Amino acid sequence: MKIGIISQWYPPEPALVPPSLAQELARRGHEVRVLTGFPNYPDGKVYPGYRQRWNDRSATDGVTVRRVPLYPSHDNSPVRRAANYLSFAATSSLAAARYLAGVDAVYVYLTPATAFAASALLRLLYRIPSVIHIQDIWPESVTQSSLAPHGGAGALMDRTLSTLMRGIYRSAAGIAVIAPSMRDLIVERGADPAKVHVVLNWTDESLFHPVDATESARREIGHRGRCTIMHAGNIGSFENIEATIRAAAAVDQSGQVDLVLVGGGFEEHSARELTSRLGAGNIRFLGRRPASEMAALYAAADYQLVTRRDLPIFHSTIPSKLPSALSCGSPVVVSVPGDASRIVERGGAGVSCPPDDWQALADRFLQAAALSPVERADMARRALDTYRSQMSMRTGVDRLEDMLRTAAGGGRPSRGNSDR
Template sequence: MISQWYPPEPVHIPENVARGLVERGHRVRVVTGFPNYPTGRLYPGYRQRWRDTTVIGGVPVRRVPGYPSHDRNGLRRAASYLAYAATSAVAAVDHLRGADVLYVYLTPATVFAAPALLRALHGTPAVVHVQDIWPEAVTGSAMVPGGPAGRIVSGTLHAAMRAIYRLASSIAVITPAMRDVVVSRGADPSRVHVVLNWADEQLFRPVAATPSARARIGRRDRCTIMYAGTMGPFQNIEDAVRAAAAARDDVDLVLVGSGLGEAAARELSGRIGADNVRFVGRRQMSEMAELYAAADYQLVTLRDLPVFRGVIPSKLPAALSCGSPVLVAAPGDSAALVEDHAAGLACPPGDWRSLAGCFRRAAALSSAERAGMGRRALDCYRSLMSQRAGLDRLAGLLVAAAR
């Protein structure tokens, strides 16, 4: 396995895949970095060094040094990606020697350096699990300059992605829309498979609402909508604040988490008098299922950018796995999934007035209607997005590639 991120970082898919494959009788080895996501600072208790291998859950995990960074500065972020690409490629030649097949958690796309080297040296096949669409994941952010330099970066990344799609034995993508994009960019349709991401099921599961969880989010006796997760430049938190202010007679909005966009959201909330918006900061992941249960709805919101039309944010499977009804203001497959299974309500992204209307419609539903949405949310998760279903498909792709 090649993955720049691995627990104790809050990225559960790679570890779930590793442990799930071991439980199915396979032998797994991992090359990853030293934990620094999402802060960009090395976790306490870790010191970067070249030879660092520990066994976690029966899986040998080799950590390689890098350049920790996760801020808006494009050069520092690029240095972080490229440093892992270089050190993982060197380590993989030794640590992954003799591997039958590679599982590649493809975010960022630069992690494919090691699989490319092992393919060139030994013909080792690779199954890539695409988590976001490059180059848009980079060029759609502030990390890439405009003008000729930006066009050069975009062209280079497009060429790199075409090469990755060509070299991969199989490509797993996380949404139907992402499959269409990958195929349109040259991937063989017969090698592209939709495998929806699942939630961390040890943390996100249906639980009963407790008085302590209600107190932690400041629950009042009226409709409570919760946003839980990163408040960054893409999450459009300011639109959620504006919508909540417009629907202040009907709903409370609780924001759990932090990020680069939190300060602007707090300033906006104070400036427009959104006294029904509460910021409760980051909470432990172990608390989240109870907090979800204490709210009436979970909010999924993203900016209306092409890069997000093939993305299902991780907070959506987390909410569905808890049996929480969902309000979606995001482009692409997220809204379709919720609407098709009557697991919540959706509205166009990037329109806070429409979102305010969605808040009002949600508040007007009866407790029985909300409970029905919650049951359908959990049914949707179990049938389409569960860890067991995803692991079965990925294991099949890996075995086929190895053969």
């Protein structure tokens, strides 16, 4: 097939699914054309070595990539953020009219939702079908953010974006969602159930894969024979680090559990202050580490910790940290709302508790510490099995390829088990 891929984000920006999908589809014999913007995320500045121009094309690994100009911005200004989204919607639509005119189907990495504009034009001009891969729920991702206006303007924005999304759901030939609960929500909002299929996001399997634990990595994280639980990634308000610190401090005197935090973020300073104030001697901060080192650090710990605040926007998503941990064969302790806990529980890949409850989390820390080495090894095996069967790149690309082929042929996907 001839396949178009539309994504506002593409390497060297930190985007994983669009490039790996493009490369794998090309490896499978498809002709793949990518339409994207000039890289500027997350700083809102065009990357060094790139100069915005209209007809910028390159070819790598059998994939042709065309970049179109956009307004670069990722600050806290609602006007500039809107200009960033809408400028890509406009320039990608203009370019798509010729660049993607001959494709059989289009895949749209739907974040932001305005990325759908080019595929809408292709459908209007040439009846080219599209498969959208929804990464976050609109309008909530906008209306519940710090960028949203309040009062009447906020209500108008909510109604406008809700209408936009209903139109997108109707127009798309296929809808992939990244969590089972997201499927239920999209169907509730008017999407045809026959169109909607669960395709979980995968991780970068070249970086996150099982490795043997080494003494050097154990020394790096300060492993001292206790059950060591690692929180890796952003230390921000959405992760509710305060609850994590309080839970670890509560079990300090047991002498069974250490907590290691790898990463940084806006809440790191307050987390360090809280740790000092509580006098917790079982919490260590390692700072940021390169992604290339993380598999080894994961292997040196006993469990990976995945947390999220109990907010509506997280009920229908799965934290990217979860597939990264499972892909490494790491058992997990999860304190998140929604599907992530259910995936872990069904797969026997770890232990879970409700979000925003530090006392329950402290109990799970002790529960995890009480498991024998044999039980932990079995849990690690189940973690890797869960990733390979539900979240791997091969599984995800199989399902998206099937949806694209079905969209181009006008039928229904053959993999019915992708819905749950």
